[in-house]
Amino acid sequence: MKHSIHMHSLFEKLNLEDIQVEDNSTLYGQANIERIRKLTLDKVRKDRKEMSFSFKRQLCKVALVACAVLCIGGATVFAAANEGVRETISSLLGISQEKILKVGESIKNKDYKLTVLELACDSYTGIATISVEALSPKAQETFFKDNIVHKLRISPVGYGLREEAPDEYRRYFSFSFKVSKELNLYPEEGLTFSMEGISKKITIPITQTVELTELDIDIPASEGYPMSYQKLYYSDLGFTLLGSLENEDVNSENCLITIEFMDGSISKFYHYYRALEQVKSDNRISVAKTQASIGRSERSVKNDTAPSDEDTIIDFDTEWFSGGSNSINSGKVISIFSFSKEMDWSTVKSIMVNGTTVRLH
Amino acid sequence: MEDYIIIKRLKQNKEKALEYLIERYSSYVVSIAARIGGRLLSIQDVEEIASDVFYAIWKNRGNLIETGSLKPYIAQIARNMTKTRLCHKREEEPLDEDMLVFSSEGVDELIIHKEQLQFLRDTISLLNYPDKDILLSYYFWNYKLTEIAERFDLPLSTIKSKLYRGRSELVKRFEEGGYYYEA
Numbered sequence: 001m002k003h004s005i006h007m008h009s010l011f012e013k014l015n016l017e018d019i020q021v022e023d024n025s026t027l028y029g030q031a032n033i034e035r036i037r038k039l040t041l042d043k044v045r046k047d048r049k050e051m052s053f054s055f056k057r058q059l060c061k062v063a064l065v066a067c068a069v070l071c072i073g074g075a076t077v078f079a080a081a082n083e084g085v086r087e088t089i090s091s092l093l094g095i096s097q098e099k100i101l102k103v104g105e106s107i108k109n110k111d112y113k114l115t116v117l118e119l120a121c122d123s124y125t126g127i128a129t130i131s132v133e134a135l136s137p138k139a140q141e142t143f144f145k146d147n148i149v150h151k152l153r154i155s156p157v158g159y160g161l162r163e164e165a166p167d168e169y170r171r172y173f174s175f176s177f178k179v180s181k182e183l184n185l186y187p188e189e190g191l192t193f194s195m196e197g198i199s200k201k202i203t204i205p206i207t208q209t210v211e212l213t214e215l216d217i218d219i220p221a222s223e224g225y226p227m228s229y230q231k232l233y234y235s236d237l238g239f240t241l242l243g244s245l246e247n248e249d250v251n252s253e254n255c256l257i258t259i260e261f262m263d264g265s266i267s268k269f270y271h272y273y274r275a276l277e278q279v280k281s282d283n284r285i286s287v288a289k290t291q292a293s294i295g296r297s298e299r300s301v302k303n304d305t306a307p308s309d310e311d312t313i314i315d316f317d318t319e320w321f322s323g324g325s326n327s328i329n330s331g332k333v334i335s336i337f338s339f340s341k342e343m344d345w346s347t348v349k350s351i352m353v354n355g356t357t358v359r360l361h
Numbered sequence: 362m363e364d365y366i367i368i369k370r371l372k373q374n375k376e377k378a379l380e381y382l383i384e385r386y387s388s389y390v391v392s393i394a395a396r397i398g399g400r401l402l403s404i405q406d407v408e409e410i411a412s413d414v415f416y417a418i419w420k421n422r423g424n425l426i427e428t429g430s431l432k433p434y435i436a437q438i439a440r441n442m443t444k445t446r447l448c449h450k451r452e453e454e455p456l457d458e459d460m461l462v463f464s465s466e467g468v469d470e471l472i473i474h475k476e477q478l479q480f481l482r483d484t485i486s487l488l489n490y491p492d493k494d495i496l497l498s499y500y501f502w503n504y505k506l507t508e509i510a511e512r513f514d515l516p517l518s519t520i521k522s523k524l525y526r527g528r529s530e531l532v533k534r535f536e537e538g539g540y541y542y543e544a
Binding site: 006007008011013016018031032033037041043092093 | 370373374375376379380383384387388391397404407408409411412415416419440443444459460461462463464465473474477478481482485497500501503528540543
């Protein structure tokens with residue numbers, strides 16, 4: 001019997017295990033693990049940024065609506081970087097389930113059903129997850145094209161909006177919020193959730209589910225940065241700075257926050273600076289945030305607190321920063337920032353706010 | 362940190378867990394890619410493959426099963442990623458000698474195919490560097506002759522002669538197995 005054997009066809013039948021060669025190139029020892037790490041994390045972070053861009057416009061509009069309803073005195077809501085979203089707060093942030101309030105309340109009309117799923121709060125900042133389900137064929141037809149976020153009516157202000165993978169005709173959202181008794185940003189009835197076309201609303205009493213740590217700090221106002229801060233509250237969810245507006249002639253959004261971890265790594269958590277003249281000529285809501293420092297604060301001599309040669313600096317760490325807001329009322333200031341994942345504060349060595357470093361350990 | 366904890370934290374979107382994974386398994390992934398690709402891969406290629414492997418795991422973190430070891434899963438992805446990187450679609454004309462004609466007394470097609478594959482495996486296992494690598498580069502990964510010459514830093518004529526030698530070894534093995542080569 002004759003057999004015609006095509007060499008390539010024969011080789012194609014080999015498995016990968018059959019063709020392993022000796023590593024004569026000594027690649028094993030030459031590989032740069034740091035480059036592998038960087039290449040991988042760059043891809044991961046690029047994904048996150050792309051996700052956040054898609055929400056940015058929606059987020060600003062939500063913020064505008066919420067501000068109009070809620071803000072007392074001056075308030076600014078900042079856009080946020082958003083991370084991929086999972087079904088529950090615990091999968092989103094990594095915090096344990098006992099720190100999360102299960103809600104499950106719903107309201108609906110013929111087209112949509114709004115459900116508040118979960119909530120976690122440290123009494124200043126919190127996170128809530130909700131779902132919106134399209135009920136009618138008409139609503140289902142355009143459900144994924146519709147800007148559902150525009151239909152939501154949420155109070156207090158939401159920021160750091162994220163959307164996770166939908167089920168069939170059910171979309172899931174999470175967002176951060178802030179409350180403050182000091183600045184009358186504390187609705188006695190609680191958090192309210194509703195939706196365009198639904199007359200009822202869901203009201204959830206504000207419940208502290210996450211432990212909060214309080215520290216006295218001394219962050220003075222400095223050139224380019226108009227706030228002084230005297231209190232820091234921090235939790236797994238985020239941190240809050242309480243203080244005063246010292247200089248009304250300086251852009252009230254300017255803030256520089258850097259976190260130094262015990263392992264020596266540095267997070268440029270939130271760096272924002274914009275010259276006031278530029279702010280006045282810009283009608284958009286600006287992006288900003290902060291994080292603060294504590295305890296035995298020590299003044300560090302820093303020339304970079306007020307950038308002199310640049311009109312605008314907007315930089316934040318997407319690994320940690322989820323969103324934040326800054327409110328002013330009768331000279332009092334509250335700056336609240338939320339994390340994109342649970343912060344283990346025992347790993348934080350110090351925080352620098354507007355040029356002042358506060359060591360935590 | 363145990364692998365099941367890493368998986369759990371990956372599912373919680375914790376980047377640190379991914380960094381742990383990279384730290385723990387980079388060398389393993391590099392060794393797999395290097396053993397499959399050998400000289401066909403540069404150090405940069407291998408690092409990029411490793412990065413693709415970890416990124417694929419991150420993208421698929423929601424579906425990971427919390428098992429004791431990620432090693433088999435990582436090995437599988439590493440092999441696939443390396444194969445994807447190495448696979449070429451041949452555009453040049455095949456060599457004249459690429460068709461081998463034998464005659465034998467065997468009649469069972471299934472047994473014959475199995476037998477032929479084993480002959481090939483035996484032949485490959487006897488070859489050393491760079492002959493084995495060159496043979497695989499040409500017939501398995503479909504690299505062009507000029508590319509192989511460049512990768513192995515050898516003249517084109519040397520590559521051709523090594524391919525010829527590889528084919529001769531294969532013919533020899535077939536003949537030992539009861540086949541008659543019809544040149």
